[in-house]
Amino acid sequence: MKKLIALDLDGTTLNPESKITDKTAKILQRAIADGHSVVIATGRPYRMSKNFYEQLQLTTPMINFNGALVHLPEQHWIGEQETSFNRKIVFDLMAEKKNLKLDFIAAENRETFFIDDLNFFDKHFFASDFATAENLLTMNTLRTNPTSVLLRSQPENVGSVSEELKQQFGHEVEVNTWGGPNPILEVVAKGIQKAHGLKRVIDTLDFQQDDIVAFGDEHNDVDMLKFAGWGVAMANGTDQLKSVANAITEKTNAEDGMADYLAKYLDL
Structure with a gap:
């Protein structure tokens, strides 16, 4: 078979x-x-x-x-x-960034990405040779609902950050680890x-x-x-x-x- x-x-x-x-x-x-x-x-x-x-x-x-x-x-x-989810969640995450101990927040769709701090841009990680002001994550650049949001924290924080996200946003999104060597959490639509x-x-x-x-x-x-x-x-x-x-x-x-x-x- x-x-x-x-x-x-x-x-x-x-x-x-x-x-x-x-x-x-x-x-x-x-x-x-x-x-x-x-x-x-x-x-x-x-x-x-x-x-x-x-x-x-x-x-x-x-x-x-x-x-x-x-x-x-x-x-x-x-x-x-x-399948996308409400972009308001991205801006809520940005407002909570310090409390959540996040290094960066990146909103993505099939074609492109937006990152809230260009200092964290890595061409290998984002599979792009460069990032410009057009890739900076703001309310003006992220005009559509994202397919996915990536969050990076320190390895020792990933578990607690994941639980906090599920408590705050679990009724609207799923939170998963990305796998591999990077301490990345991925947020996608509920279900x-x-x-x-x-x-x-x-x-x-x-x-x-x-x-x-x-x-x-x-x-x-x-x-x-x-x-x-x-x-x-x-x-x-x-x-x-x-x-x-x-x-x-x-x-x-x-x-x-x-x-x-x-x-x-x-x-x-």
Whole structure:
């Protein structure tokens, strides 16, 4: 039976250097050649995941912003869906920035980003060579509702900040960790999770829920692994995720753990 392989990026498909190794790429391409489908499901915006989509030569829909954007890259697709939330929340967060101990606040949509402090601009992080005054987050520049908001704090503060955000804004938004080496929290519209995006994909690609094999490492992957017919947590994953997984990889993302498990699972 052909499978839909749903892949988180950071901490799962990507190694600690944020790269897809040759081994992982070859195993995924072998799975595709055998008739399986590979779908990326990431908290990253499209501009920061486009290169991996192209590296794997995918033609499937892609899930970005933890499910807030479901699209077929660079193409018109009838199943496309982008979910935003009220921009007033962004300005409420800016007013609470000091109390929340945030380094920066960045509001995003598919095409661009706005950051409240250009001193924190990093071309690698934002996948852009430069930022100008047009990228400065203000009421005048952010004229539409955002798809996602990224918040950076210090690693020791992320847990408490997340809980505070859920108390203040939990009736309107979801708060997730971004995964990977950066202490980033991502805010998306209420009810949006990777599983939400994955359901959109299978409804349009004619897969069944039981056909999904999903891999992840962070708590923002919990709903996706629960939704999948077979959910696999990485050896380097959180205890919370491992507790809901059907299986756990023997190796970490530093050891091609996802690819190693998939090769055995699909008998490639």
